[in-house]
Amino acid sequence: MSIMTYRQALHDTLRAEMLRDESVFLMGEEIGVFEGSYKITAGLLKEFGEKRVRDTPIAEEGFAGAAIGAAMLGLRPVVEMMTINFSMLALDQIINHAAKIYGMFGGQASVPLVIRTPGGGGQQLGATHSQNIELFYAFIPGIKVVAPSTPADAKALLLAAIRDNDPVLFLENLALYNTKGEVPDGDTPAEIGKAAVTRPGRDLTLIGYSRMGHVAAEVAAQLAESDGLDIEVVDLCSLRPLDRATIVESVRKTHAAVVLEDDWLTYGIGAEVAASISDGAFDYLDAPVRRVAMAEVPMPYAKPLETAALPSRDDVINAIRQTLAAVGHRATPLAQGVPHS
Amino acid sequence: MASQARPRRSAPQAPPARSVPAEETTAKHAAAGTAPAVRKKTEGRHEQLRSFYRDMLLVRRFEERAARAYTEALIGGYCHLNLGEEAAVVGLMAALRPSDYLFTTYREHGYALLRGIAPTRVMAELYGRVDGVSKGWGGSMHMFDVTHRLLGGYGIVGGQLPLATGAALAIDYRGGDEVVMCTLGDGTAAIGAFHESLNIAALWHLPIVFVIINNGLGMGTTVAKSSAEPDLYKRGAAYRMEAARVDGFDPVAVHEAAARAVTSAREGRPYLLEVVTERLRGHSVVDPAKYRSANEIERLKHEDPVQIFGAKLTADGVLNPDSIAAIEKEVVGIVTAAADFAANSPHPEVGTLFDYTYATPVANDSRRLPGQPLFEPAPFPATPAPAPAGASAAGASAAGASA
Numbered sequence: 001m002s003i004m005t006y007r008q009a010l011h012d013t014l015r016a017e018m019l020r021d022e023s024v025f026l027m028g029e030e031i032g033v034f035e036g037s038y039k040i041t042a043g044l045l046k047e048f049g050e051k052r053v054r055d056t057p058i059a060e061e062g063f064a065g066a067a068i069g070a071a072m073l074g075l076r077p078v079v080e081m082m083t084i085n086f087s088m089l090a091l092d093q094i095i096n097h098a099a100k101i102y103g104m105f106g107g108q109a110s111v112p113l114v115i116r117t118p119g120g121g122g123q124q125l126g127a128t129h130s131q132n133i134e135l136f137y138a139f140i141p142g143i144k145v146v147a148p149s150t151p152a153d154a155k156a157l158l159l160a161a162i163r164d165n166d167p168v169l170f171l172e173n174l175a176l177y178n179t180k181g182e183v184p185d186g187d188t189p190a191e192i193g194k195a196a197v198t199r200p201g202r203d204l205t206l207i208g209y210s211r212m213g214h215v216a217a218e219v220a221a222q223l224a225e226s227d228g229l230d231i232e233v234v235d236l237c238s239l240r241p242l243d244r245a246t247i248v249e250s251v252r253k254t255h256a257a258v259v260l261e262d263d264w265l266t267y268g269i270g271a272e273v274a275a276s277i278s279d280g281a282f283d284y285l286d287a288p289v290r291r292v293a294m295a296e297v298p299m300p301y302a303k304p305l306e307t308a309a310l311p312s313r314d315d316v317i318n319a320i321r322q323t324l325a326a327v328g329h330r331a332t333p334l335a336q337g338v339p340h341s
Numbered sequence: 342m343a344s345q346a347r348p349r350r351s352a353p354q355a356p357p358a359r360s361v362p363a364e365e366t367t368a369k370h371a372a373a374g375t376a377p378a379v380r381k382k383t384e385g386r387h388e389q390l391r392s393f394y395r396d397m398l399l400v401r402r403f404e405e406r407a408a409r410a411y412t413e414a415l416i417g418g419y420c421h422l423n424l425g426e427e428a429a430v431v432g433l434m435a436a437l438r439p440s441d442y443l444f445t446t447y448r449e450h451g452y453a454l455l456r457g458i459a460p461t462r463v464m465a466e467l468y469g470r471v472d473g474v475s476k477g478w479g480g481s482m483h484m485f486d487v488t489h490r491l492l493g494g495y496g497i498v499g500g501q502l503p504l505a506t507g508a509a510l511a512i513d514y515r516g517g518d519e520v521v522m523c524t525l526g527d528g529t530a531a532i533g534a535f536h537e538s539l540n541i542a543a544l545w546h547l548p549i550v551f552v553i554i555n556n557g558l559g560m561g562t563t564v565a566k567s568s569a570e571p572d573l574y575k576r577g578a579a580y581r582m583e584a585a586r587v588d589g590f591d592p593v594a595v596h597e598a599a600a601r602a603v604t605s606a607r608e609g610r611p612y613l614l615e616v617v618t619e620r621l622r623g624h625s626v627v628d629p630a631k632y633r634s635a636n637e638i639e640r641l642k643h644e645d646p647v648q649i650f651g652a653k654l655t656a657d658g659v660l661n662p663d664s665i666a667a668i669e670k671e672v673v674g675i676v677t678a679a680a681d682f683a684a685n686s687p688h689p690e691v692g693t694l695f696d697y698t699y700a701t702p703v704a705n706d707s708r709r710l711p712g713q714p715l716f717e718p719a720p721f722p723a724t725p726a727p728a729p730a731g732a733s734a735a736g737a738s739a740a741g742a743s744a
Contacts, residue, residue: 025514051514056541057537057540057541057544059537059540059541061503061533061534061537062503062506062534062537062538062540062541063503063537063541064503065500065502065503065504065506065507065534065537065538066503066504066506066507066510066538066541067507068503068504068507069444069503069504069505069506069507069508069509069510069511070507070508070510070511070514071507072492072504072507072508072511073507073508073511073512074511075511075514077507092497092500092534093500093503093504093534096497096500097495097497097500097504101493102697102698102699102700103478103697103698104475104478104479104483104485105475105478105479105483105485105493106473106475106476106477106478106479106485106697107476107478107696107697107700108475108485108486108487109485109487109492110700110701111700112700141698141707142698142699144699144703164701164703165699165700165701166699166700166701166703191704192703192704193703193704193705193706194704194705238705241703241704241705241706241707242705243704243705244705244715244716245705248716276715279714279715279716280715280716
């Protein structure tokens with residue numbers, strides 16, 4: 001066990017997997033000489049050479065497709081998309097090809113591919129560089145989508161993704177790279193498709209993933225201290241498959257849920273989670289399921305506007321208090337009881 | 342009208358005027374000199390020409406049968422035929438080793454046949470049956486066979502180019518001596534993936550041949566209307582990639598050009614080959630091709646690569662009416678047997694619907710048919726409702742959750 005950043009966990013895991021398996025190699029823009037836009041691949045070109053750390057031209061469709069083709073022949077490419085926004089240039093290859101090849105050809109060729117890419121706003125990068133469009137991929141059968149929120153999960157899910165025989169979209173987040181946490185030694189992969197109850201509780205279920213999984217854990221700890229609230233945190237970890245059973249089991253216990261997401265609310269990941277709760281825990285709910293998501297605007301550059309658009313800890317705390325007020329919970333003296341708009 | 346602007350084959354149409362490879366000319370003259378070794382070589386050459394003709398006729402009769410089966414509603418979806426492209430298909434496939442890989446388009450039945458896949462399995466795929474080459478999951482546009490290294494027909498225009506480039510990357514990564522051939526249509530030269538793939542292939546010296554099958558029409562749009570440089574092979578220059586154009590009605594010329602391209606690719610120099618041919622029917626079986634002028638339709642009546650090549654071989658003494666009839670009989674027998682096989686092959690079981698979503702089984706994978714609930718009906722929460730005496734007090738269990 002050691003304490004390290006999310007960035008370091010990714011770097012060390014990539015390196016370990018390249019040492020373990022000759023068929024693992026890296027492709028992407030600026031990952032070699034430049035050492036990666038976010039320095040995840042720092043030092044790897046020097047250690048492994050150009051064959052296994054391959055700088056590509058700015059041609060997302062071309063190099064994503066080339067990685068898929070290489071995977072069809074049994075290599076295990078790990079592609080870095082500089083940000084998830086740029087992955088839209090490769091949607092045809094990822095959605096029409098990576099996700100389809102196994103099924104469309106009757107199971108004759110699999111695509112053991114990982115696409116690592118950060119989403120997220122808050123860096124004043126404006127409308128085209130601050131999006132959270134993991135939904136595009138989570139919508140598609142044939143792709144697996146994982147979204148770790150801690151350094152430990154980053155390692156365990158990256159191990160799982162690289163060793164998996166299907167295309168895996170590995171969602172990172174710009175705001176998580178410098179976060180720190182305990183990371184176990186060894187190389188035990190996580191199980192894709194499983195959510196984690198990262199904090200048990202009885203008063204309300206707080207659900208998040210990626211950056212909002214991190215926020216959920218922090219807010220739950222804070223409210224336990226300040227308000228004595230006993231909040232259960234479910235970190236989705238996987239967006240496809242979605243572990244509905246764990247979500248529903250938690251809500252059947254707590255009778256209330258708040259869903260956190262960095263993407264836009266309408267049609268977002270949270271909508272699917274809320275619908276699943278409605279299906280599996282309707283009779284158990286004591287308040288409507290509340291979602292906290294980004295304001296539905298193209299992300300502005302100016303800092304006050306950007307801050308207002310992104311879900312904050314205070315937004316999450318307010319949503320929790322209002323939900324508990326709706327439940328009529330004993331431990332919410334500060335709740336305003338405001339009907340939600 | 343617009344068709345006049347299309348790049349036409351430069352060679353004259355009449356069979357006798359078609360250029361004959363130097364090797365064959367030499368061999369023919371020498372054969373008269375009765376040296377046994379030379380006679381043997383000539384016979385070997387004739388054998389190859391006969392097999393080219395036979396393979397072209399196989400593609401022709403297979404596609405005609407597919408068109409018929411489509412009108413009989415035995416084949417669904419889209420159905421694009423290789424009619425008019427037989428010489429191109431035969432010449433290209435003859436240049437590949439069995440260990441080489443092919444990525445191709447949705448107009449790929451002929452390629453599947455000539456990669457050596459049993460016609461029964463190709464036809465069964467068209468019929469959507471379990472014995473189909475893709476087990477009934479792909480259909481006309483998505484044939485795939487690992488054993489014969491056909492790595493897919495692809496339904497999205499240009500989708501196969503990056504994939505084929507990546508397959509060539511994998512070969513290079515492992516130091517293998519296989520080559521990837523990637524065919525595409527003339528319309529595909531306009532999409533971004535064409536540029537990105539050729540650029541990457543050239544930058545990384547990958548063992549790949551890109552082959553543009555230029556039949557003059559992308560659906561109903563002429564090359565002149567879709568490409569600012571209608572001499573498509575010239576685009577190779579943008580990538581410092583060697584490129585050539587060849588008459589796609591002559592299987593021998595196509596074979597020789599493809600062999601040169603494949604040799605270049607095997608040495609790490611990717612190659613762009615443009616094969617100029619014709620699409621004798623509509624874009625797909627259901628397209629009446631009304632956008633073609635009366636002149637063009639009249640011209641196409643006299644442009645049939647199978648007939649032209651058959652006439653040439655007859656004039657050259659390689660074929661005669663008897664041998665042509667024998668080939669016809671053999672090929673029709675194969676195609677009829679394929680259709681019978683396909684019709685008798687079972688439909689896939691609905692129970693296999695979820696078998697091919699993922700190669701690595703994964704927790705909470707959805708296996709739900711339309712209309713099925715996400716969760717089994719749950720018991721009511723235990724808290725309220727004092728039950729009447731005698732009623733069962735079923736507790737609220739957390740179970741019942743099924744993903």
